[in-house]
């Protein structure tokens with residue numbers, strides 16, 4: 001079960017601070033795309049997310065996009081925001097996370113993964129022995145049945161006592 005718990009909870013990517021990342025020993029940040037940086041159907045970044053990326057760049061973090069999506073979807077987005085990417089990452093397998101850390105030239109133990117899904121982002125990061133931050137998805141999925149099903153299980157998991165306490169501490173109630 002420990003594999004399904006994030007190191008830290010935050011609501012939005014913009015709630016993750018330089019201090020959070022430094023406290024986790026991060027030099028590199030592995031970023032999920034869908035529902036973490038953008039929504040499934042709105043591939044553009046908001047001004048807030050753009051500013052967040054700038055802040056992290058300025059603070060000296062190296063960032064890479066790690067997505068299970070195909071390169072054809074990820075590449076134009078990555079190019080637009082000026083970040084390298086690792087597509088078809090097969091999260092929750094550790095391989096994509098480890099390859100992305102290598103691409104950054106940073107040991108995986110000095111990387112932090114950020115994403116919105118327990119069964120891909122969090123499980124994959126834990127299998128890679130990487131600290132990880134779980135966000136709330138920007139937009140709840142309505143169409144994708146499998147994701148909706150996973151969300152239901154995620155809600156059950158998040159409501160277990162230990163998760164609830166940690167969440168309250170991280171979110172501040």
Ligand SMILES: [Mg+2]
Nearest residue numbers: 032034035116
């Ligand atoms: Mg996602």
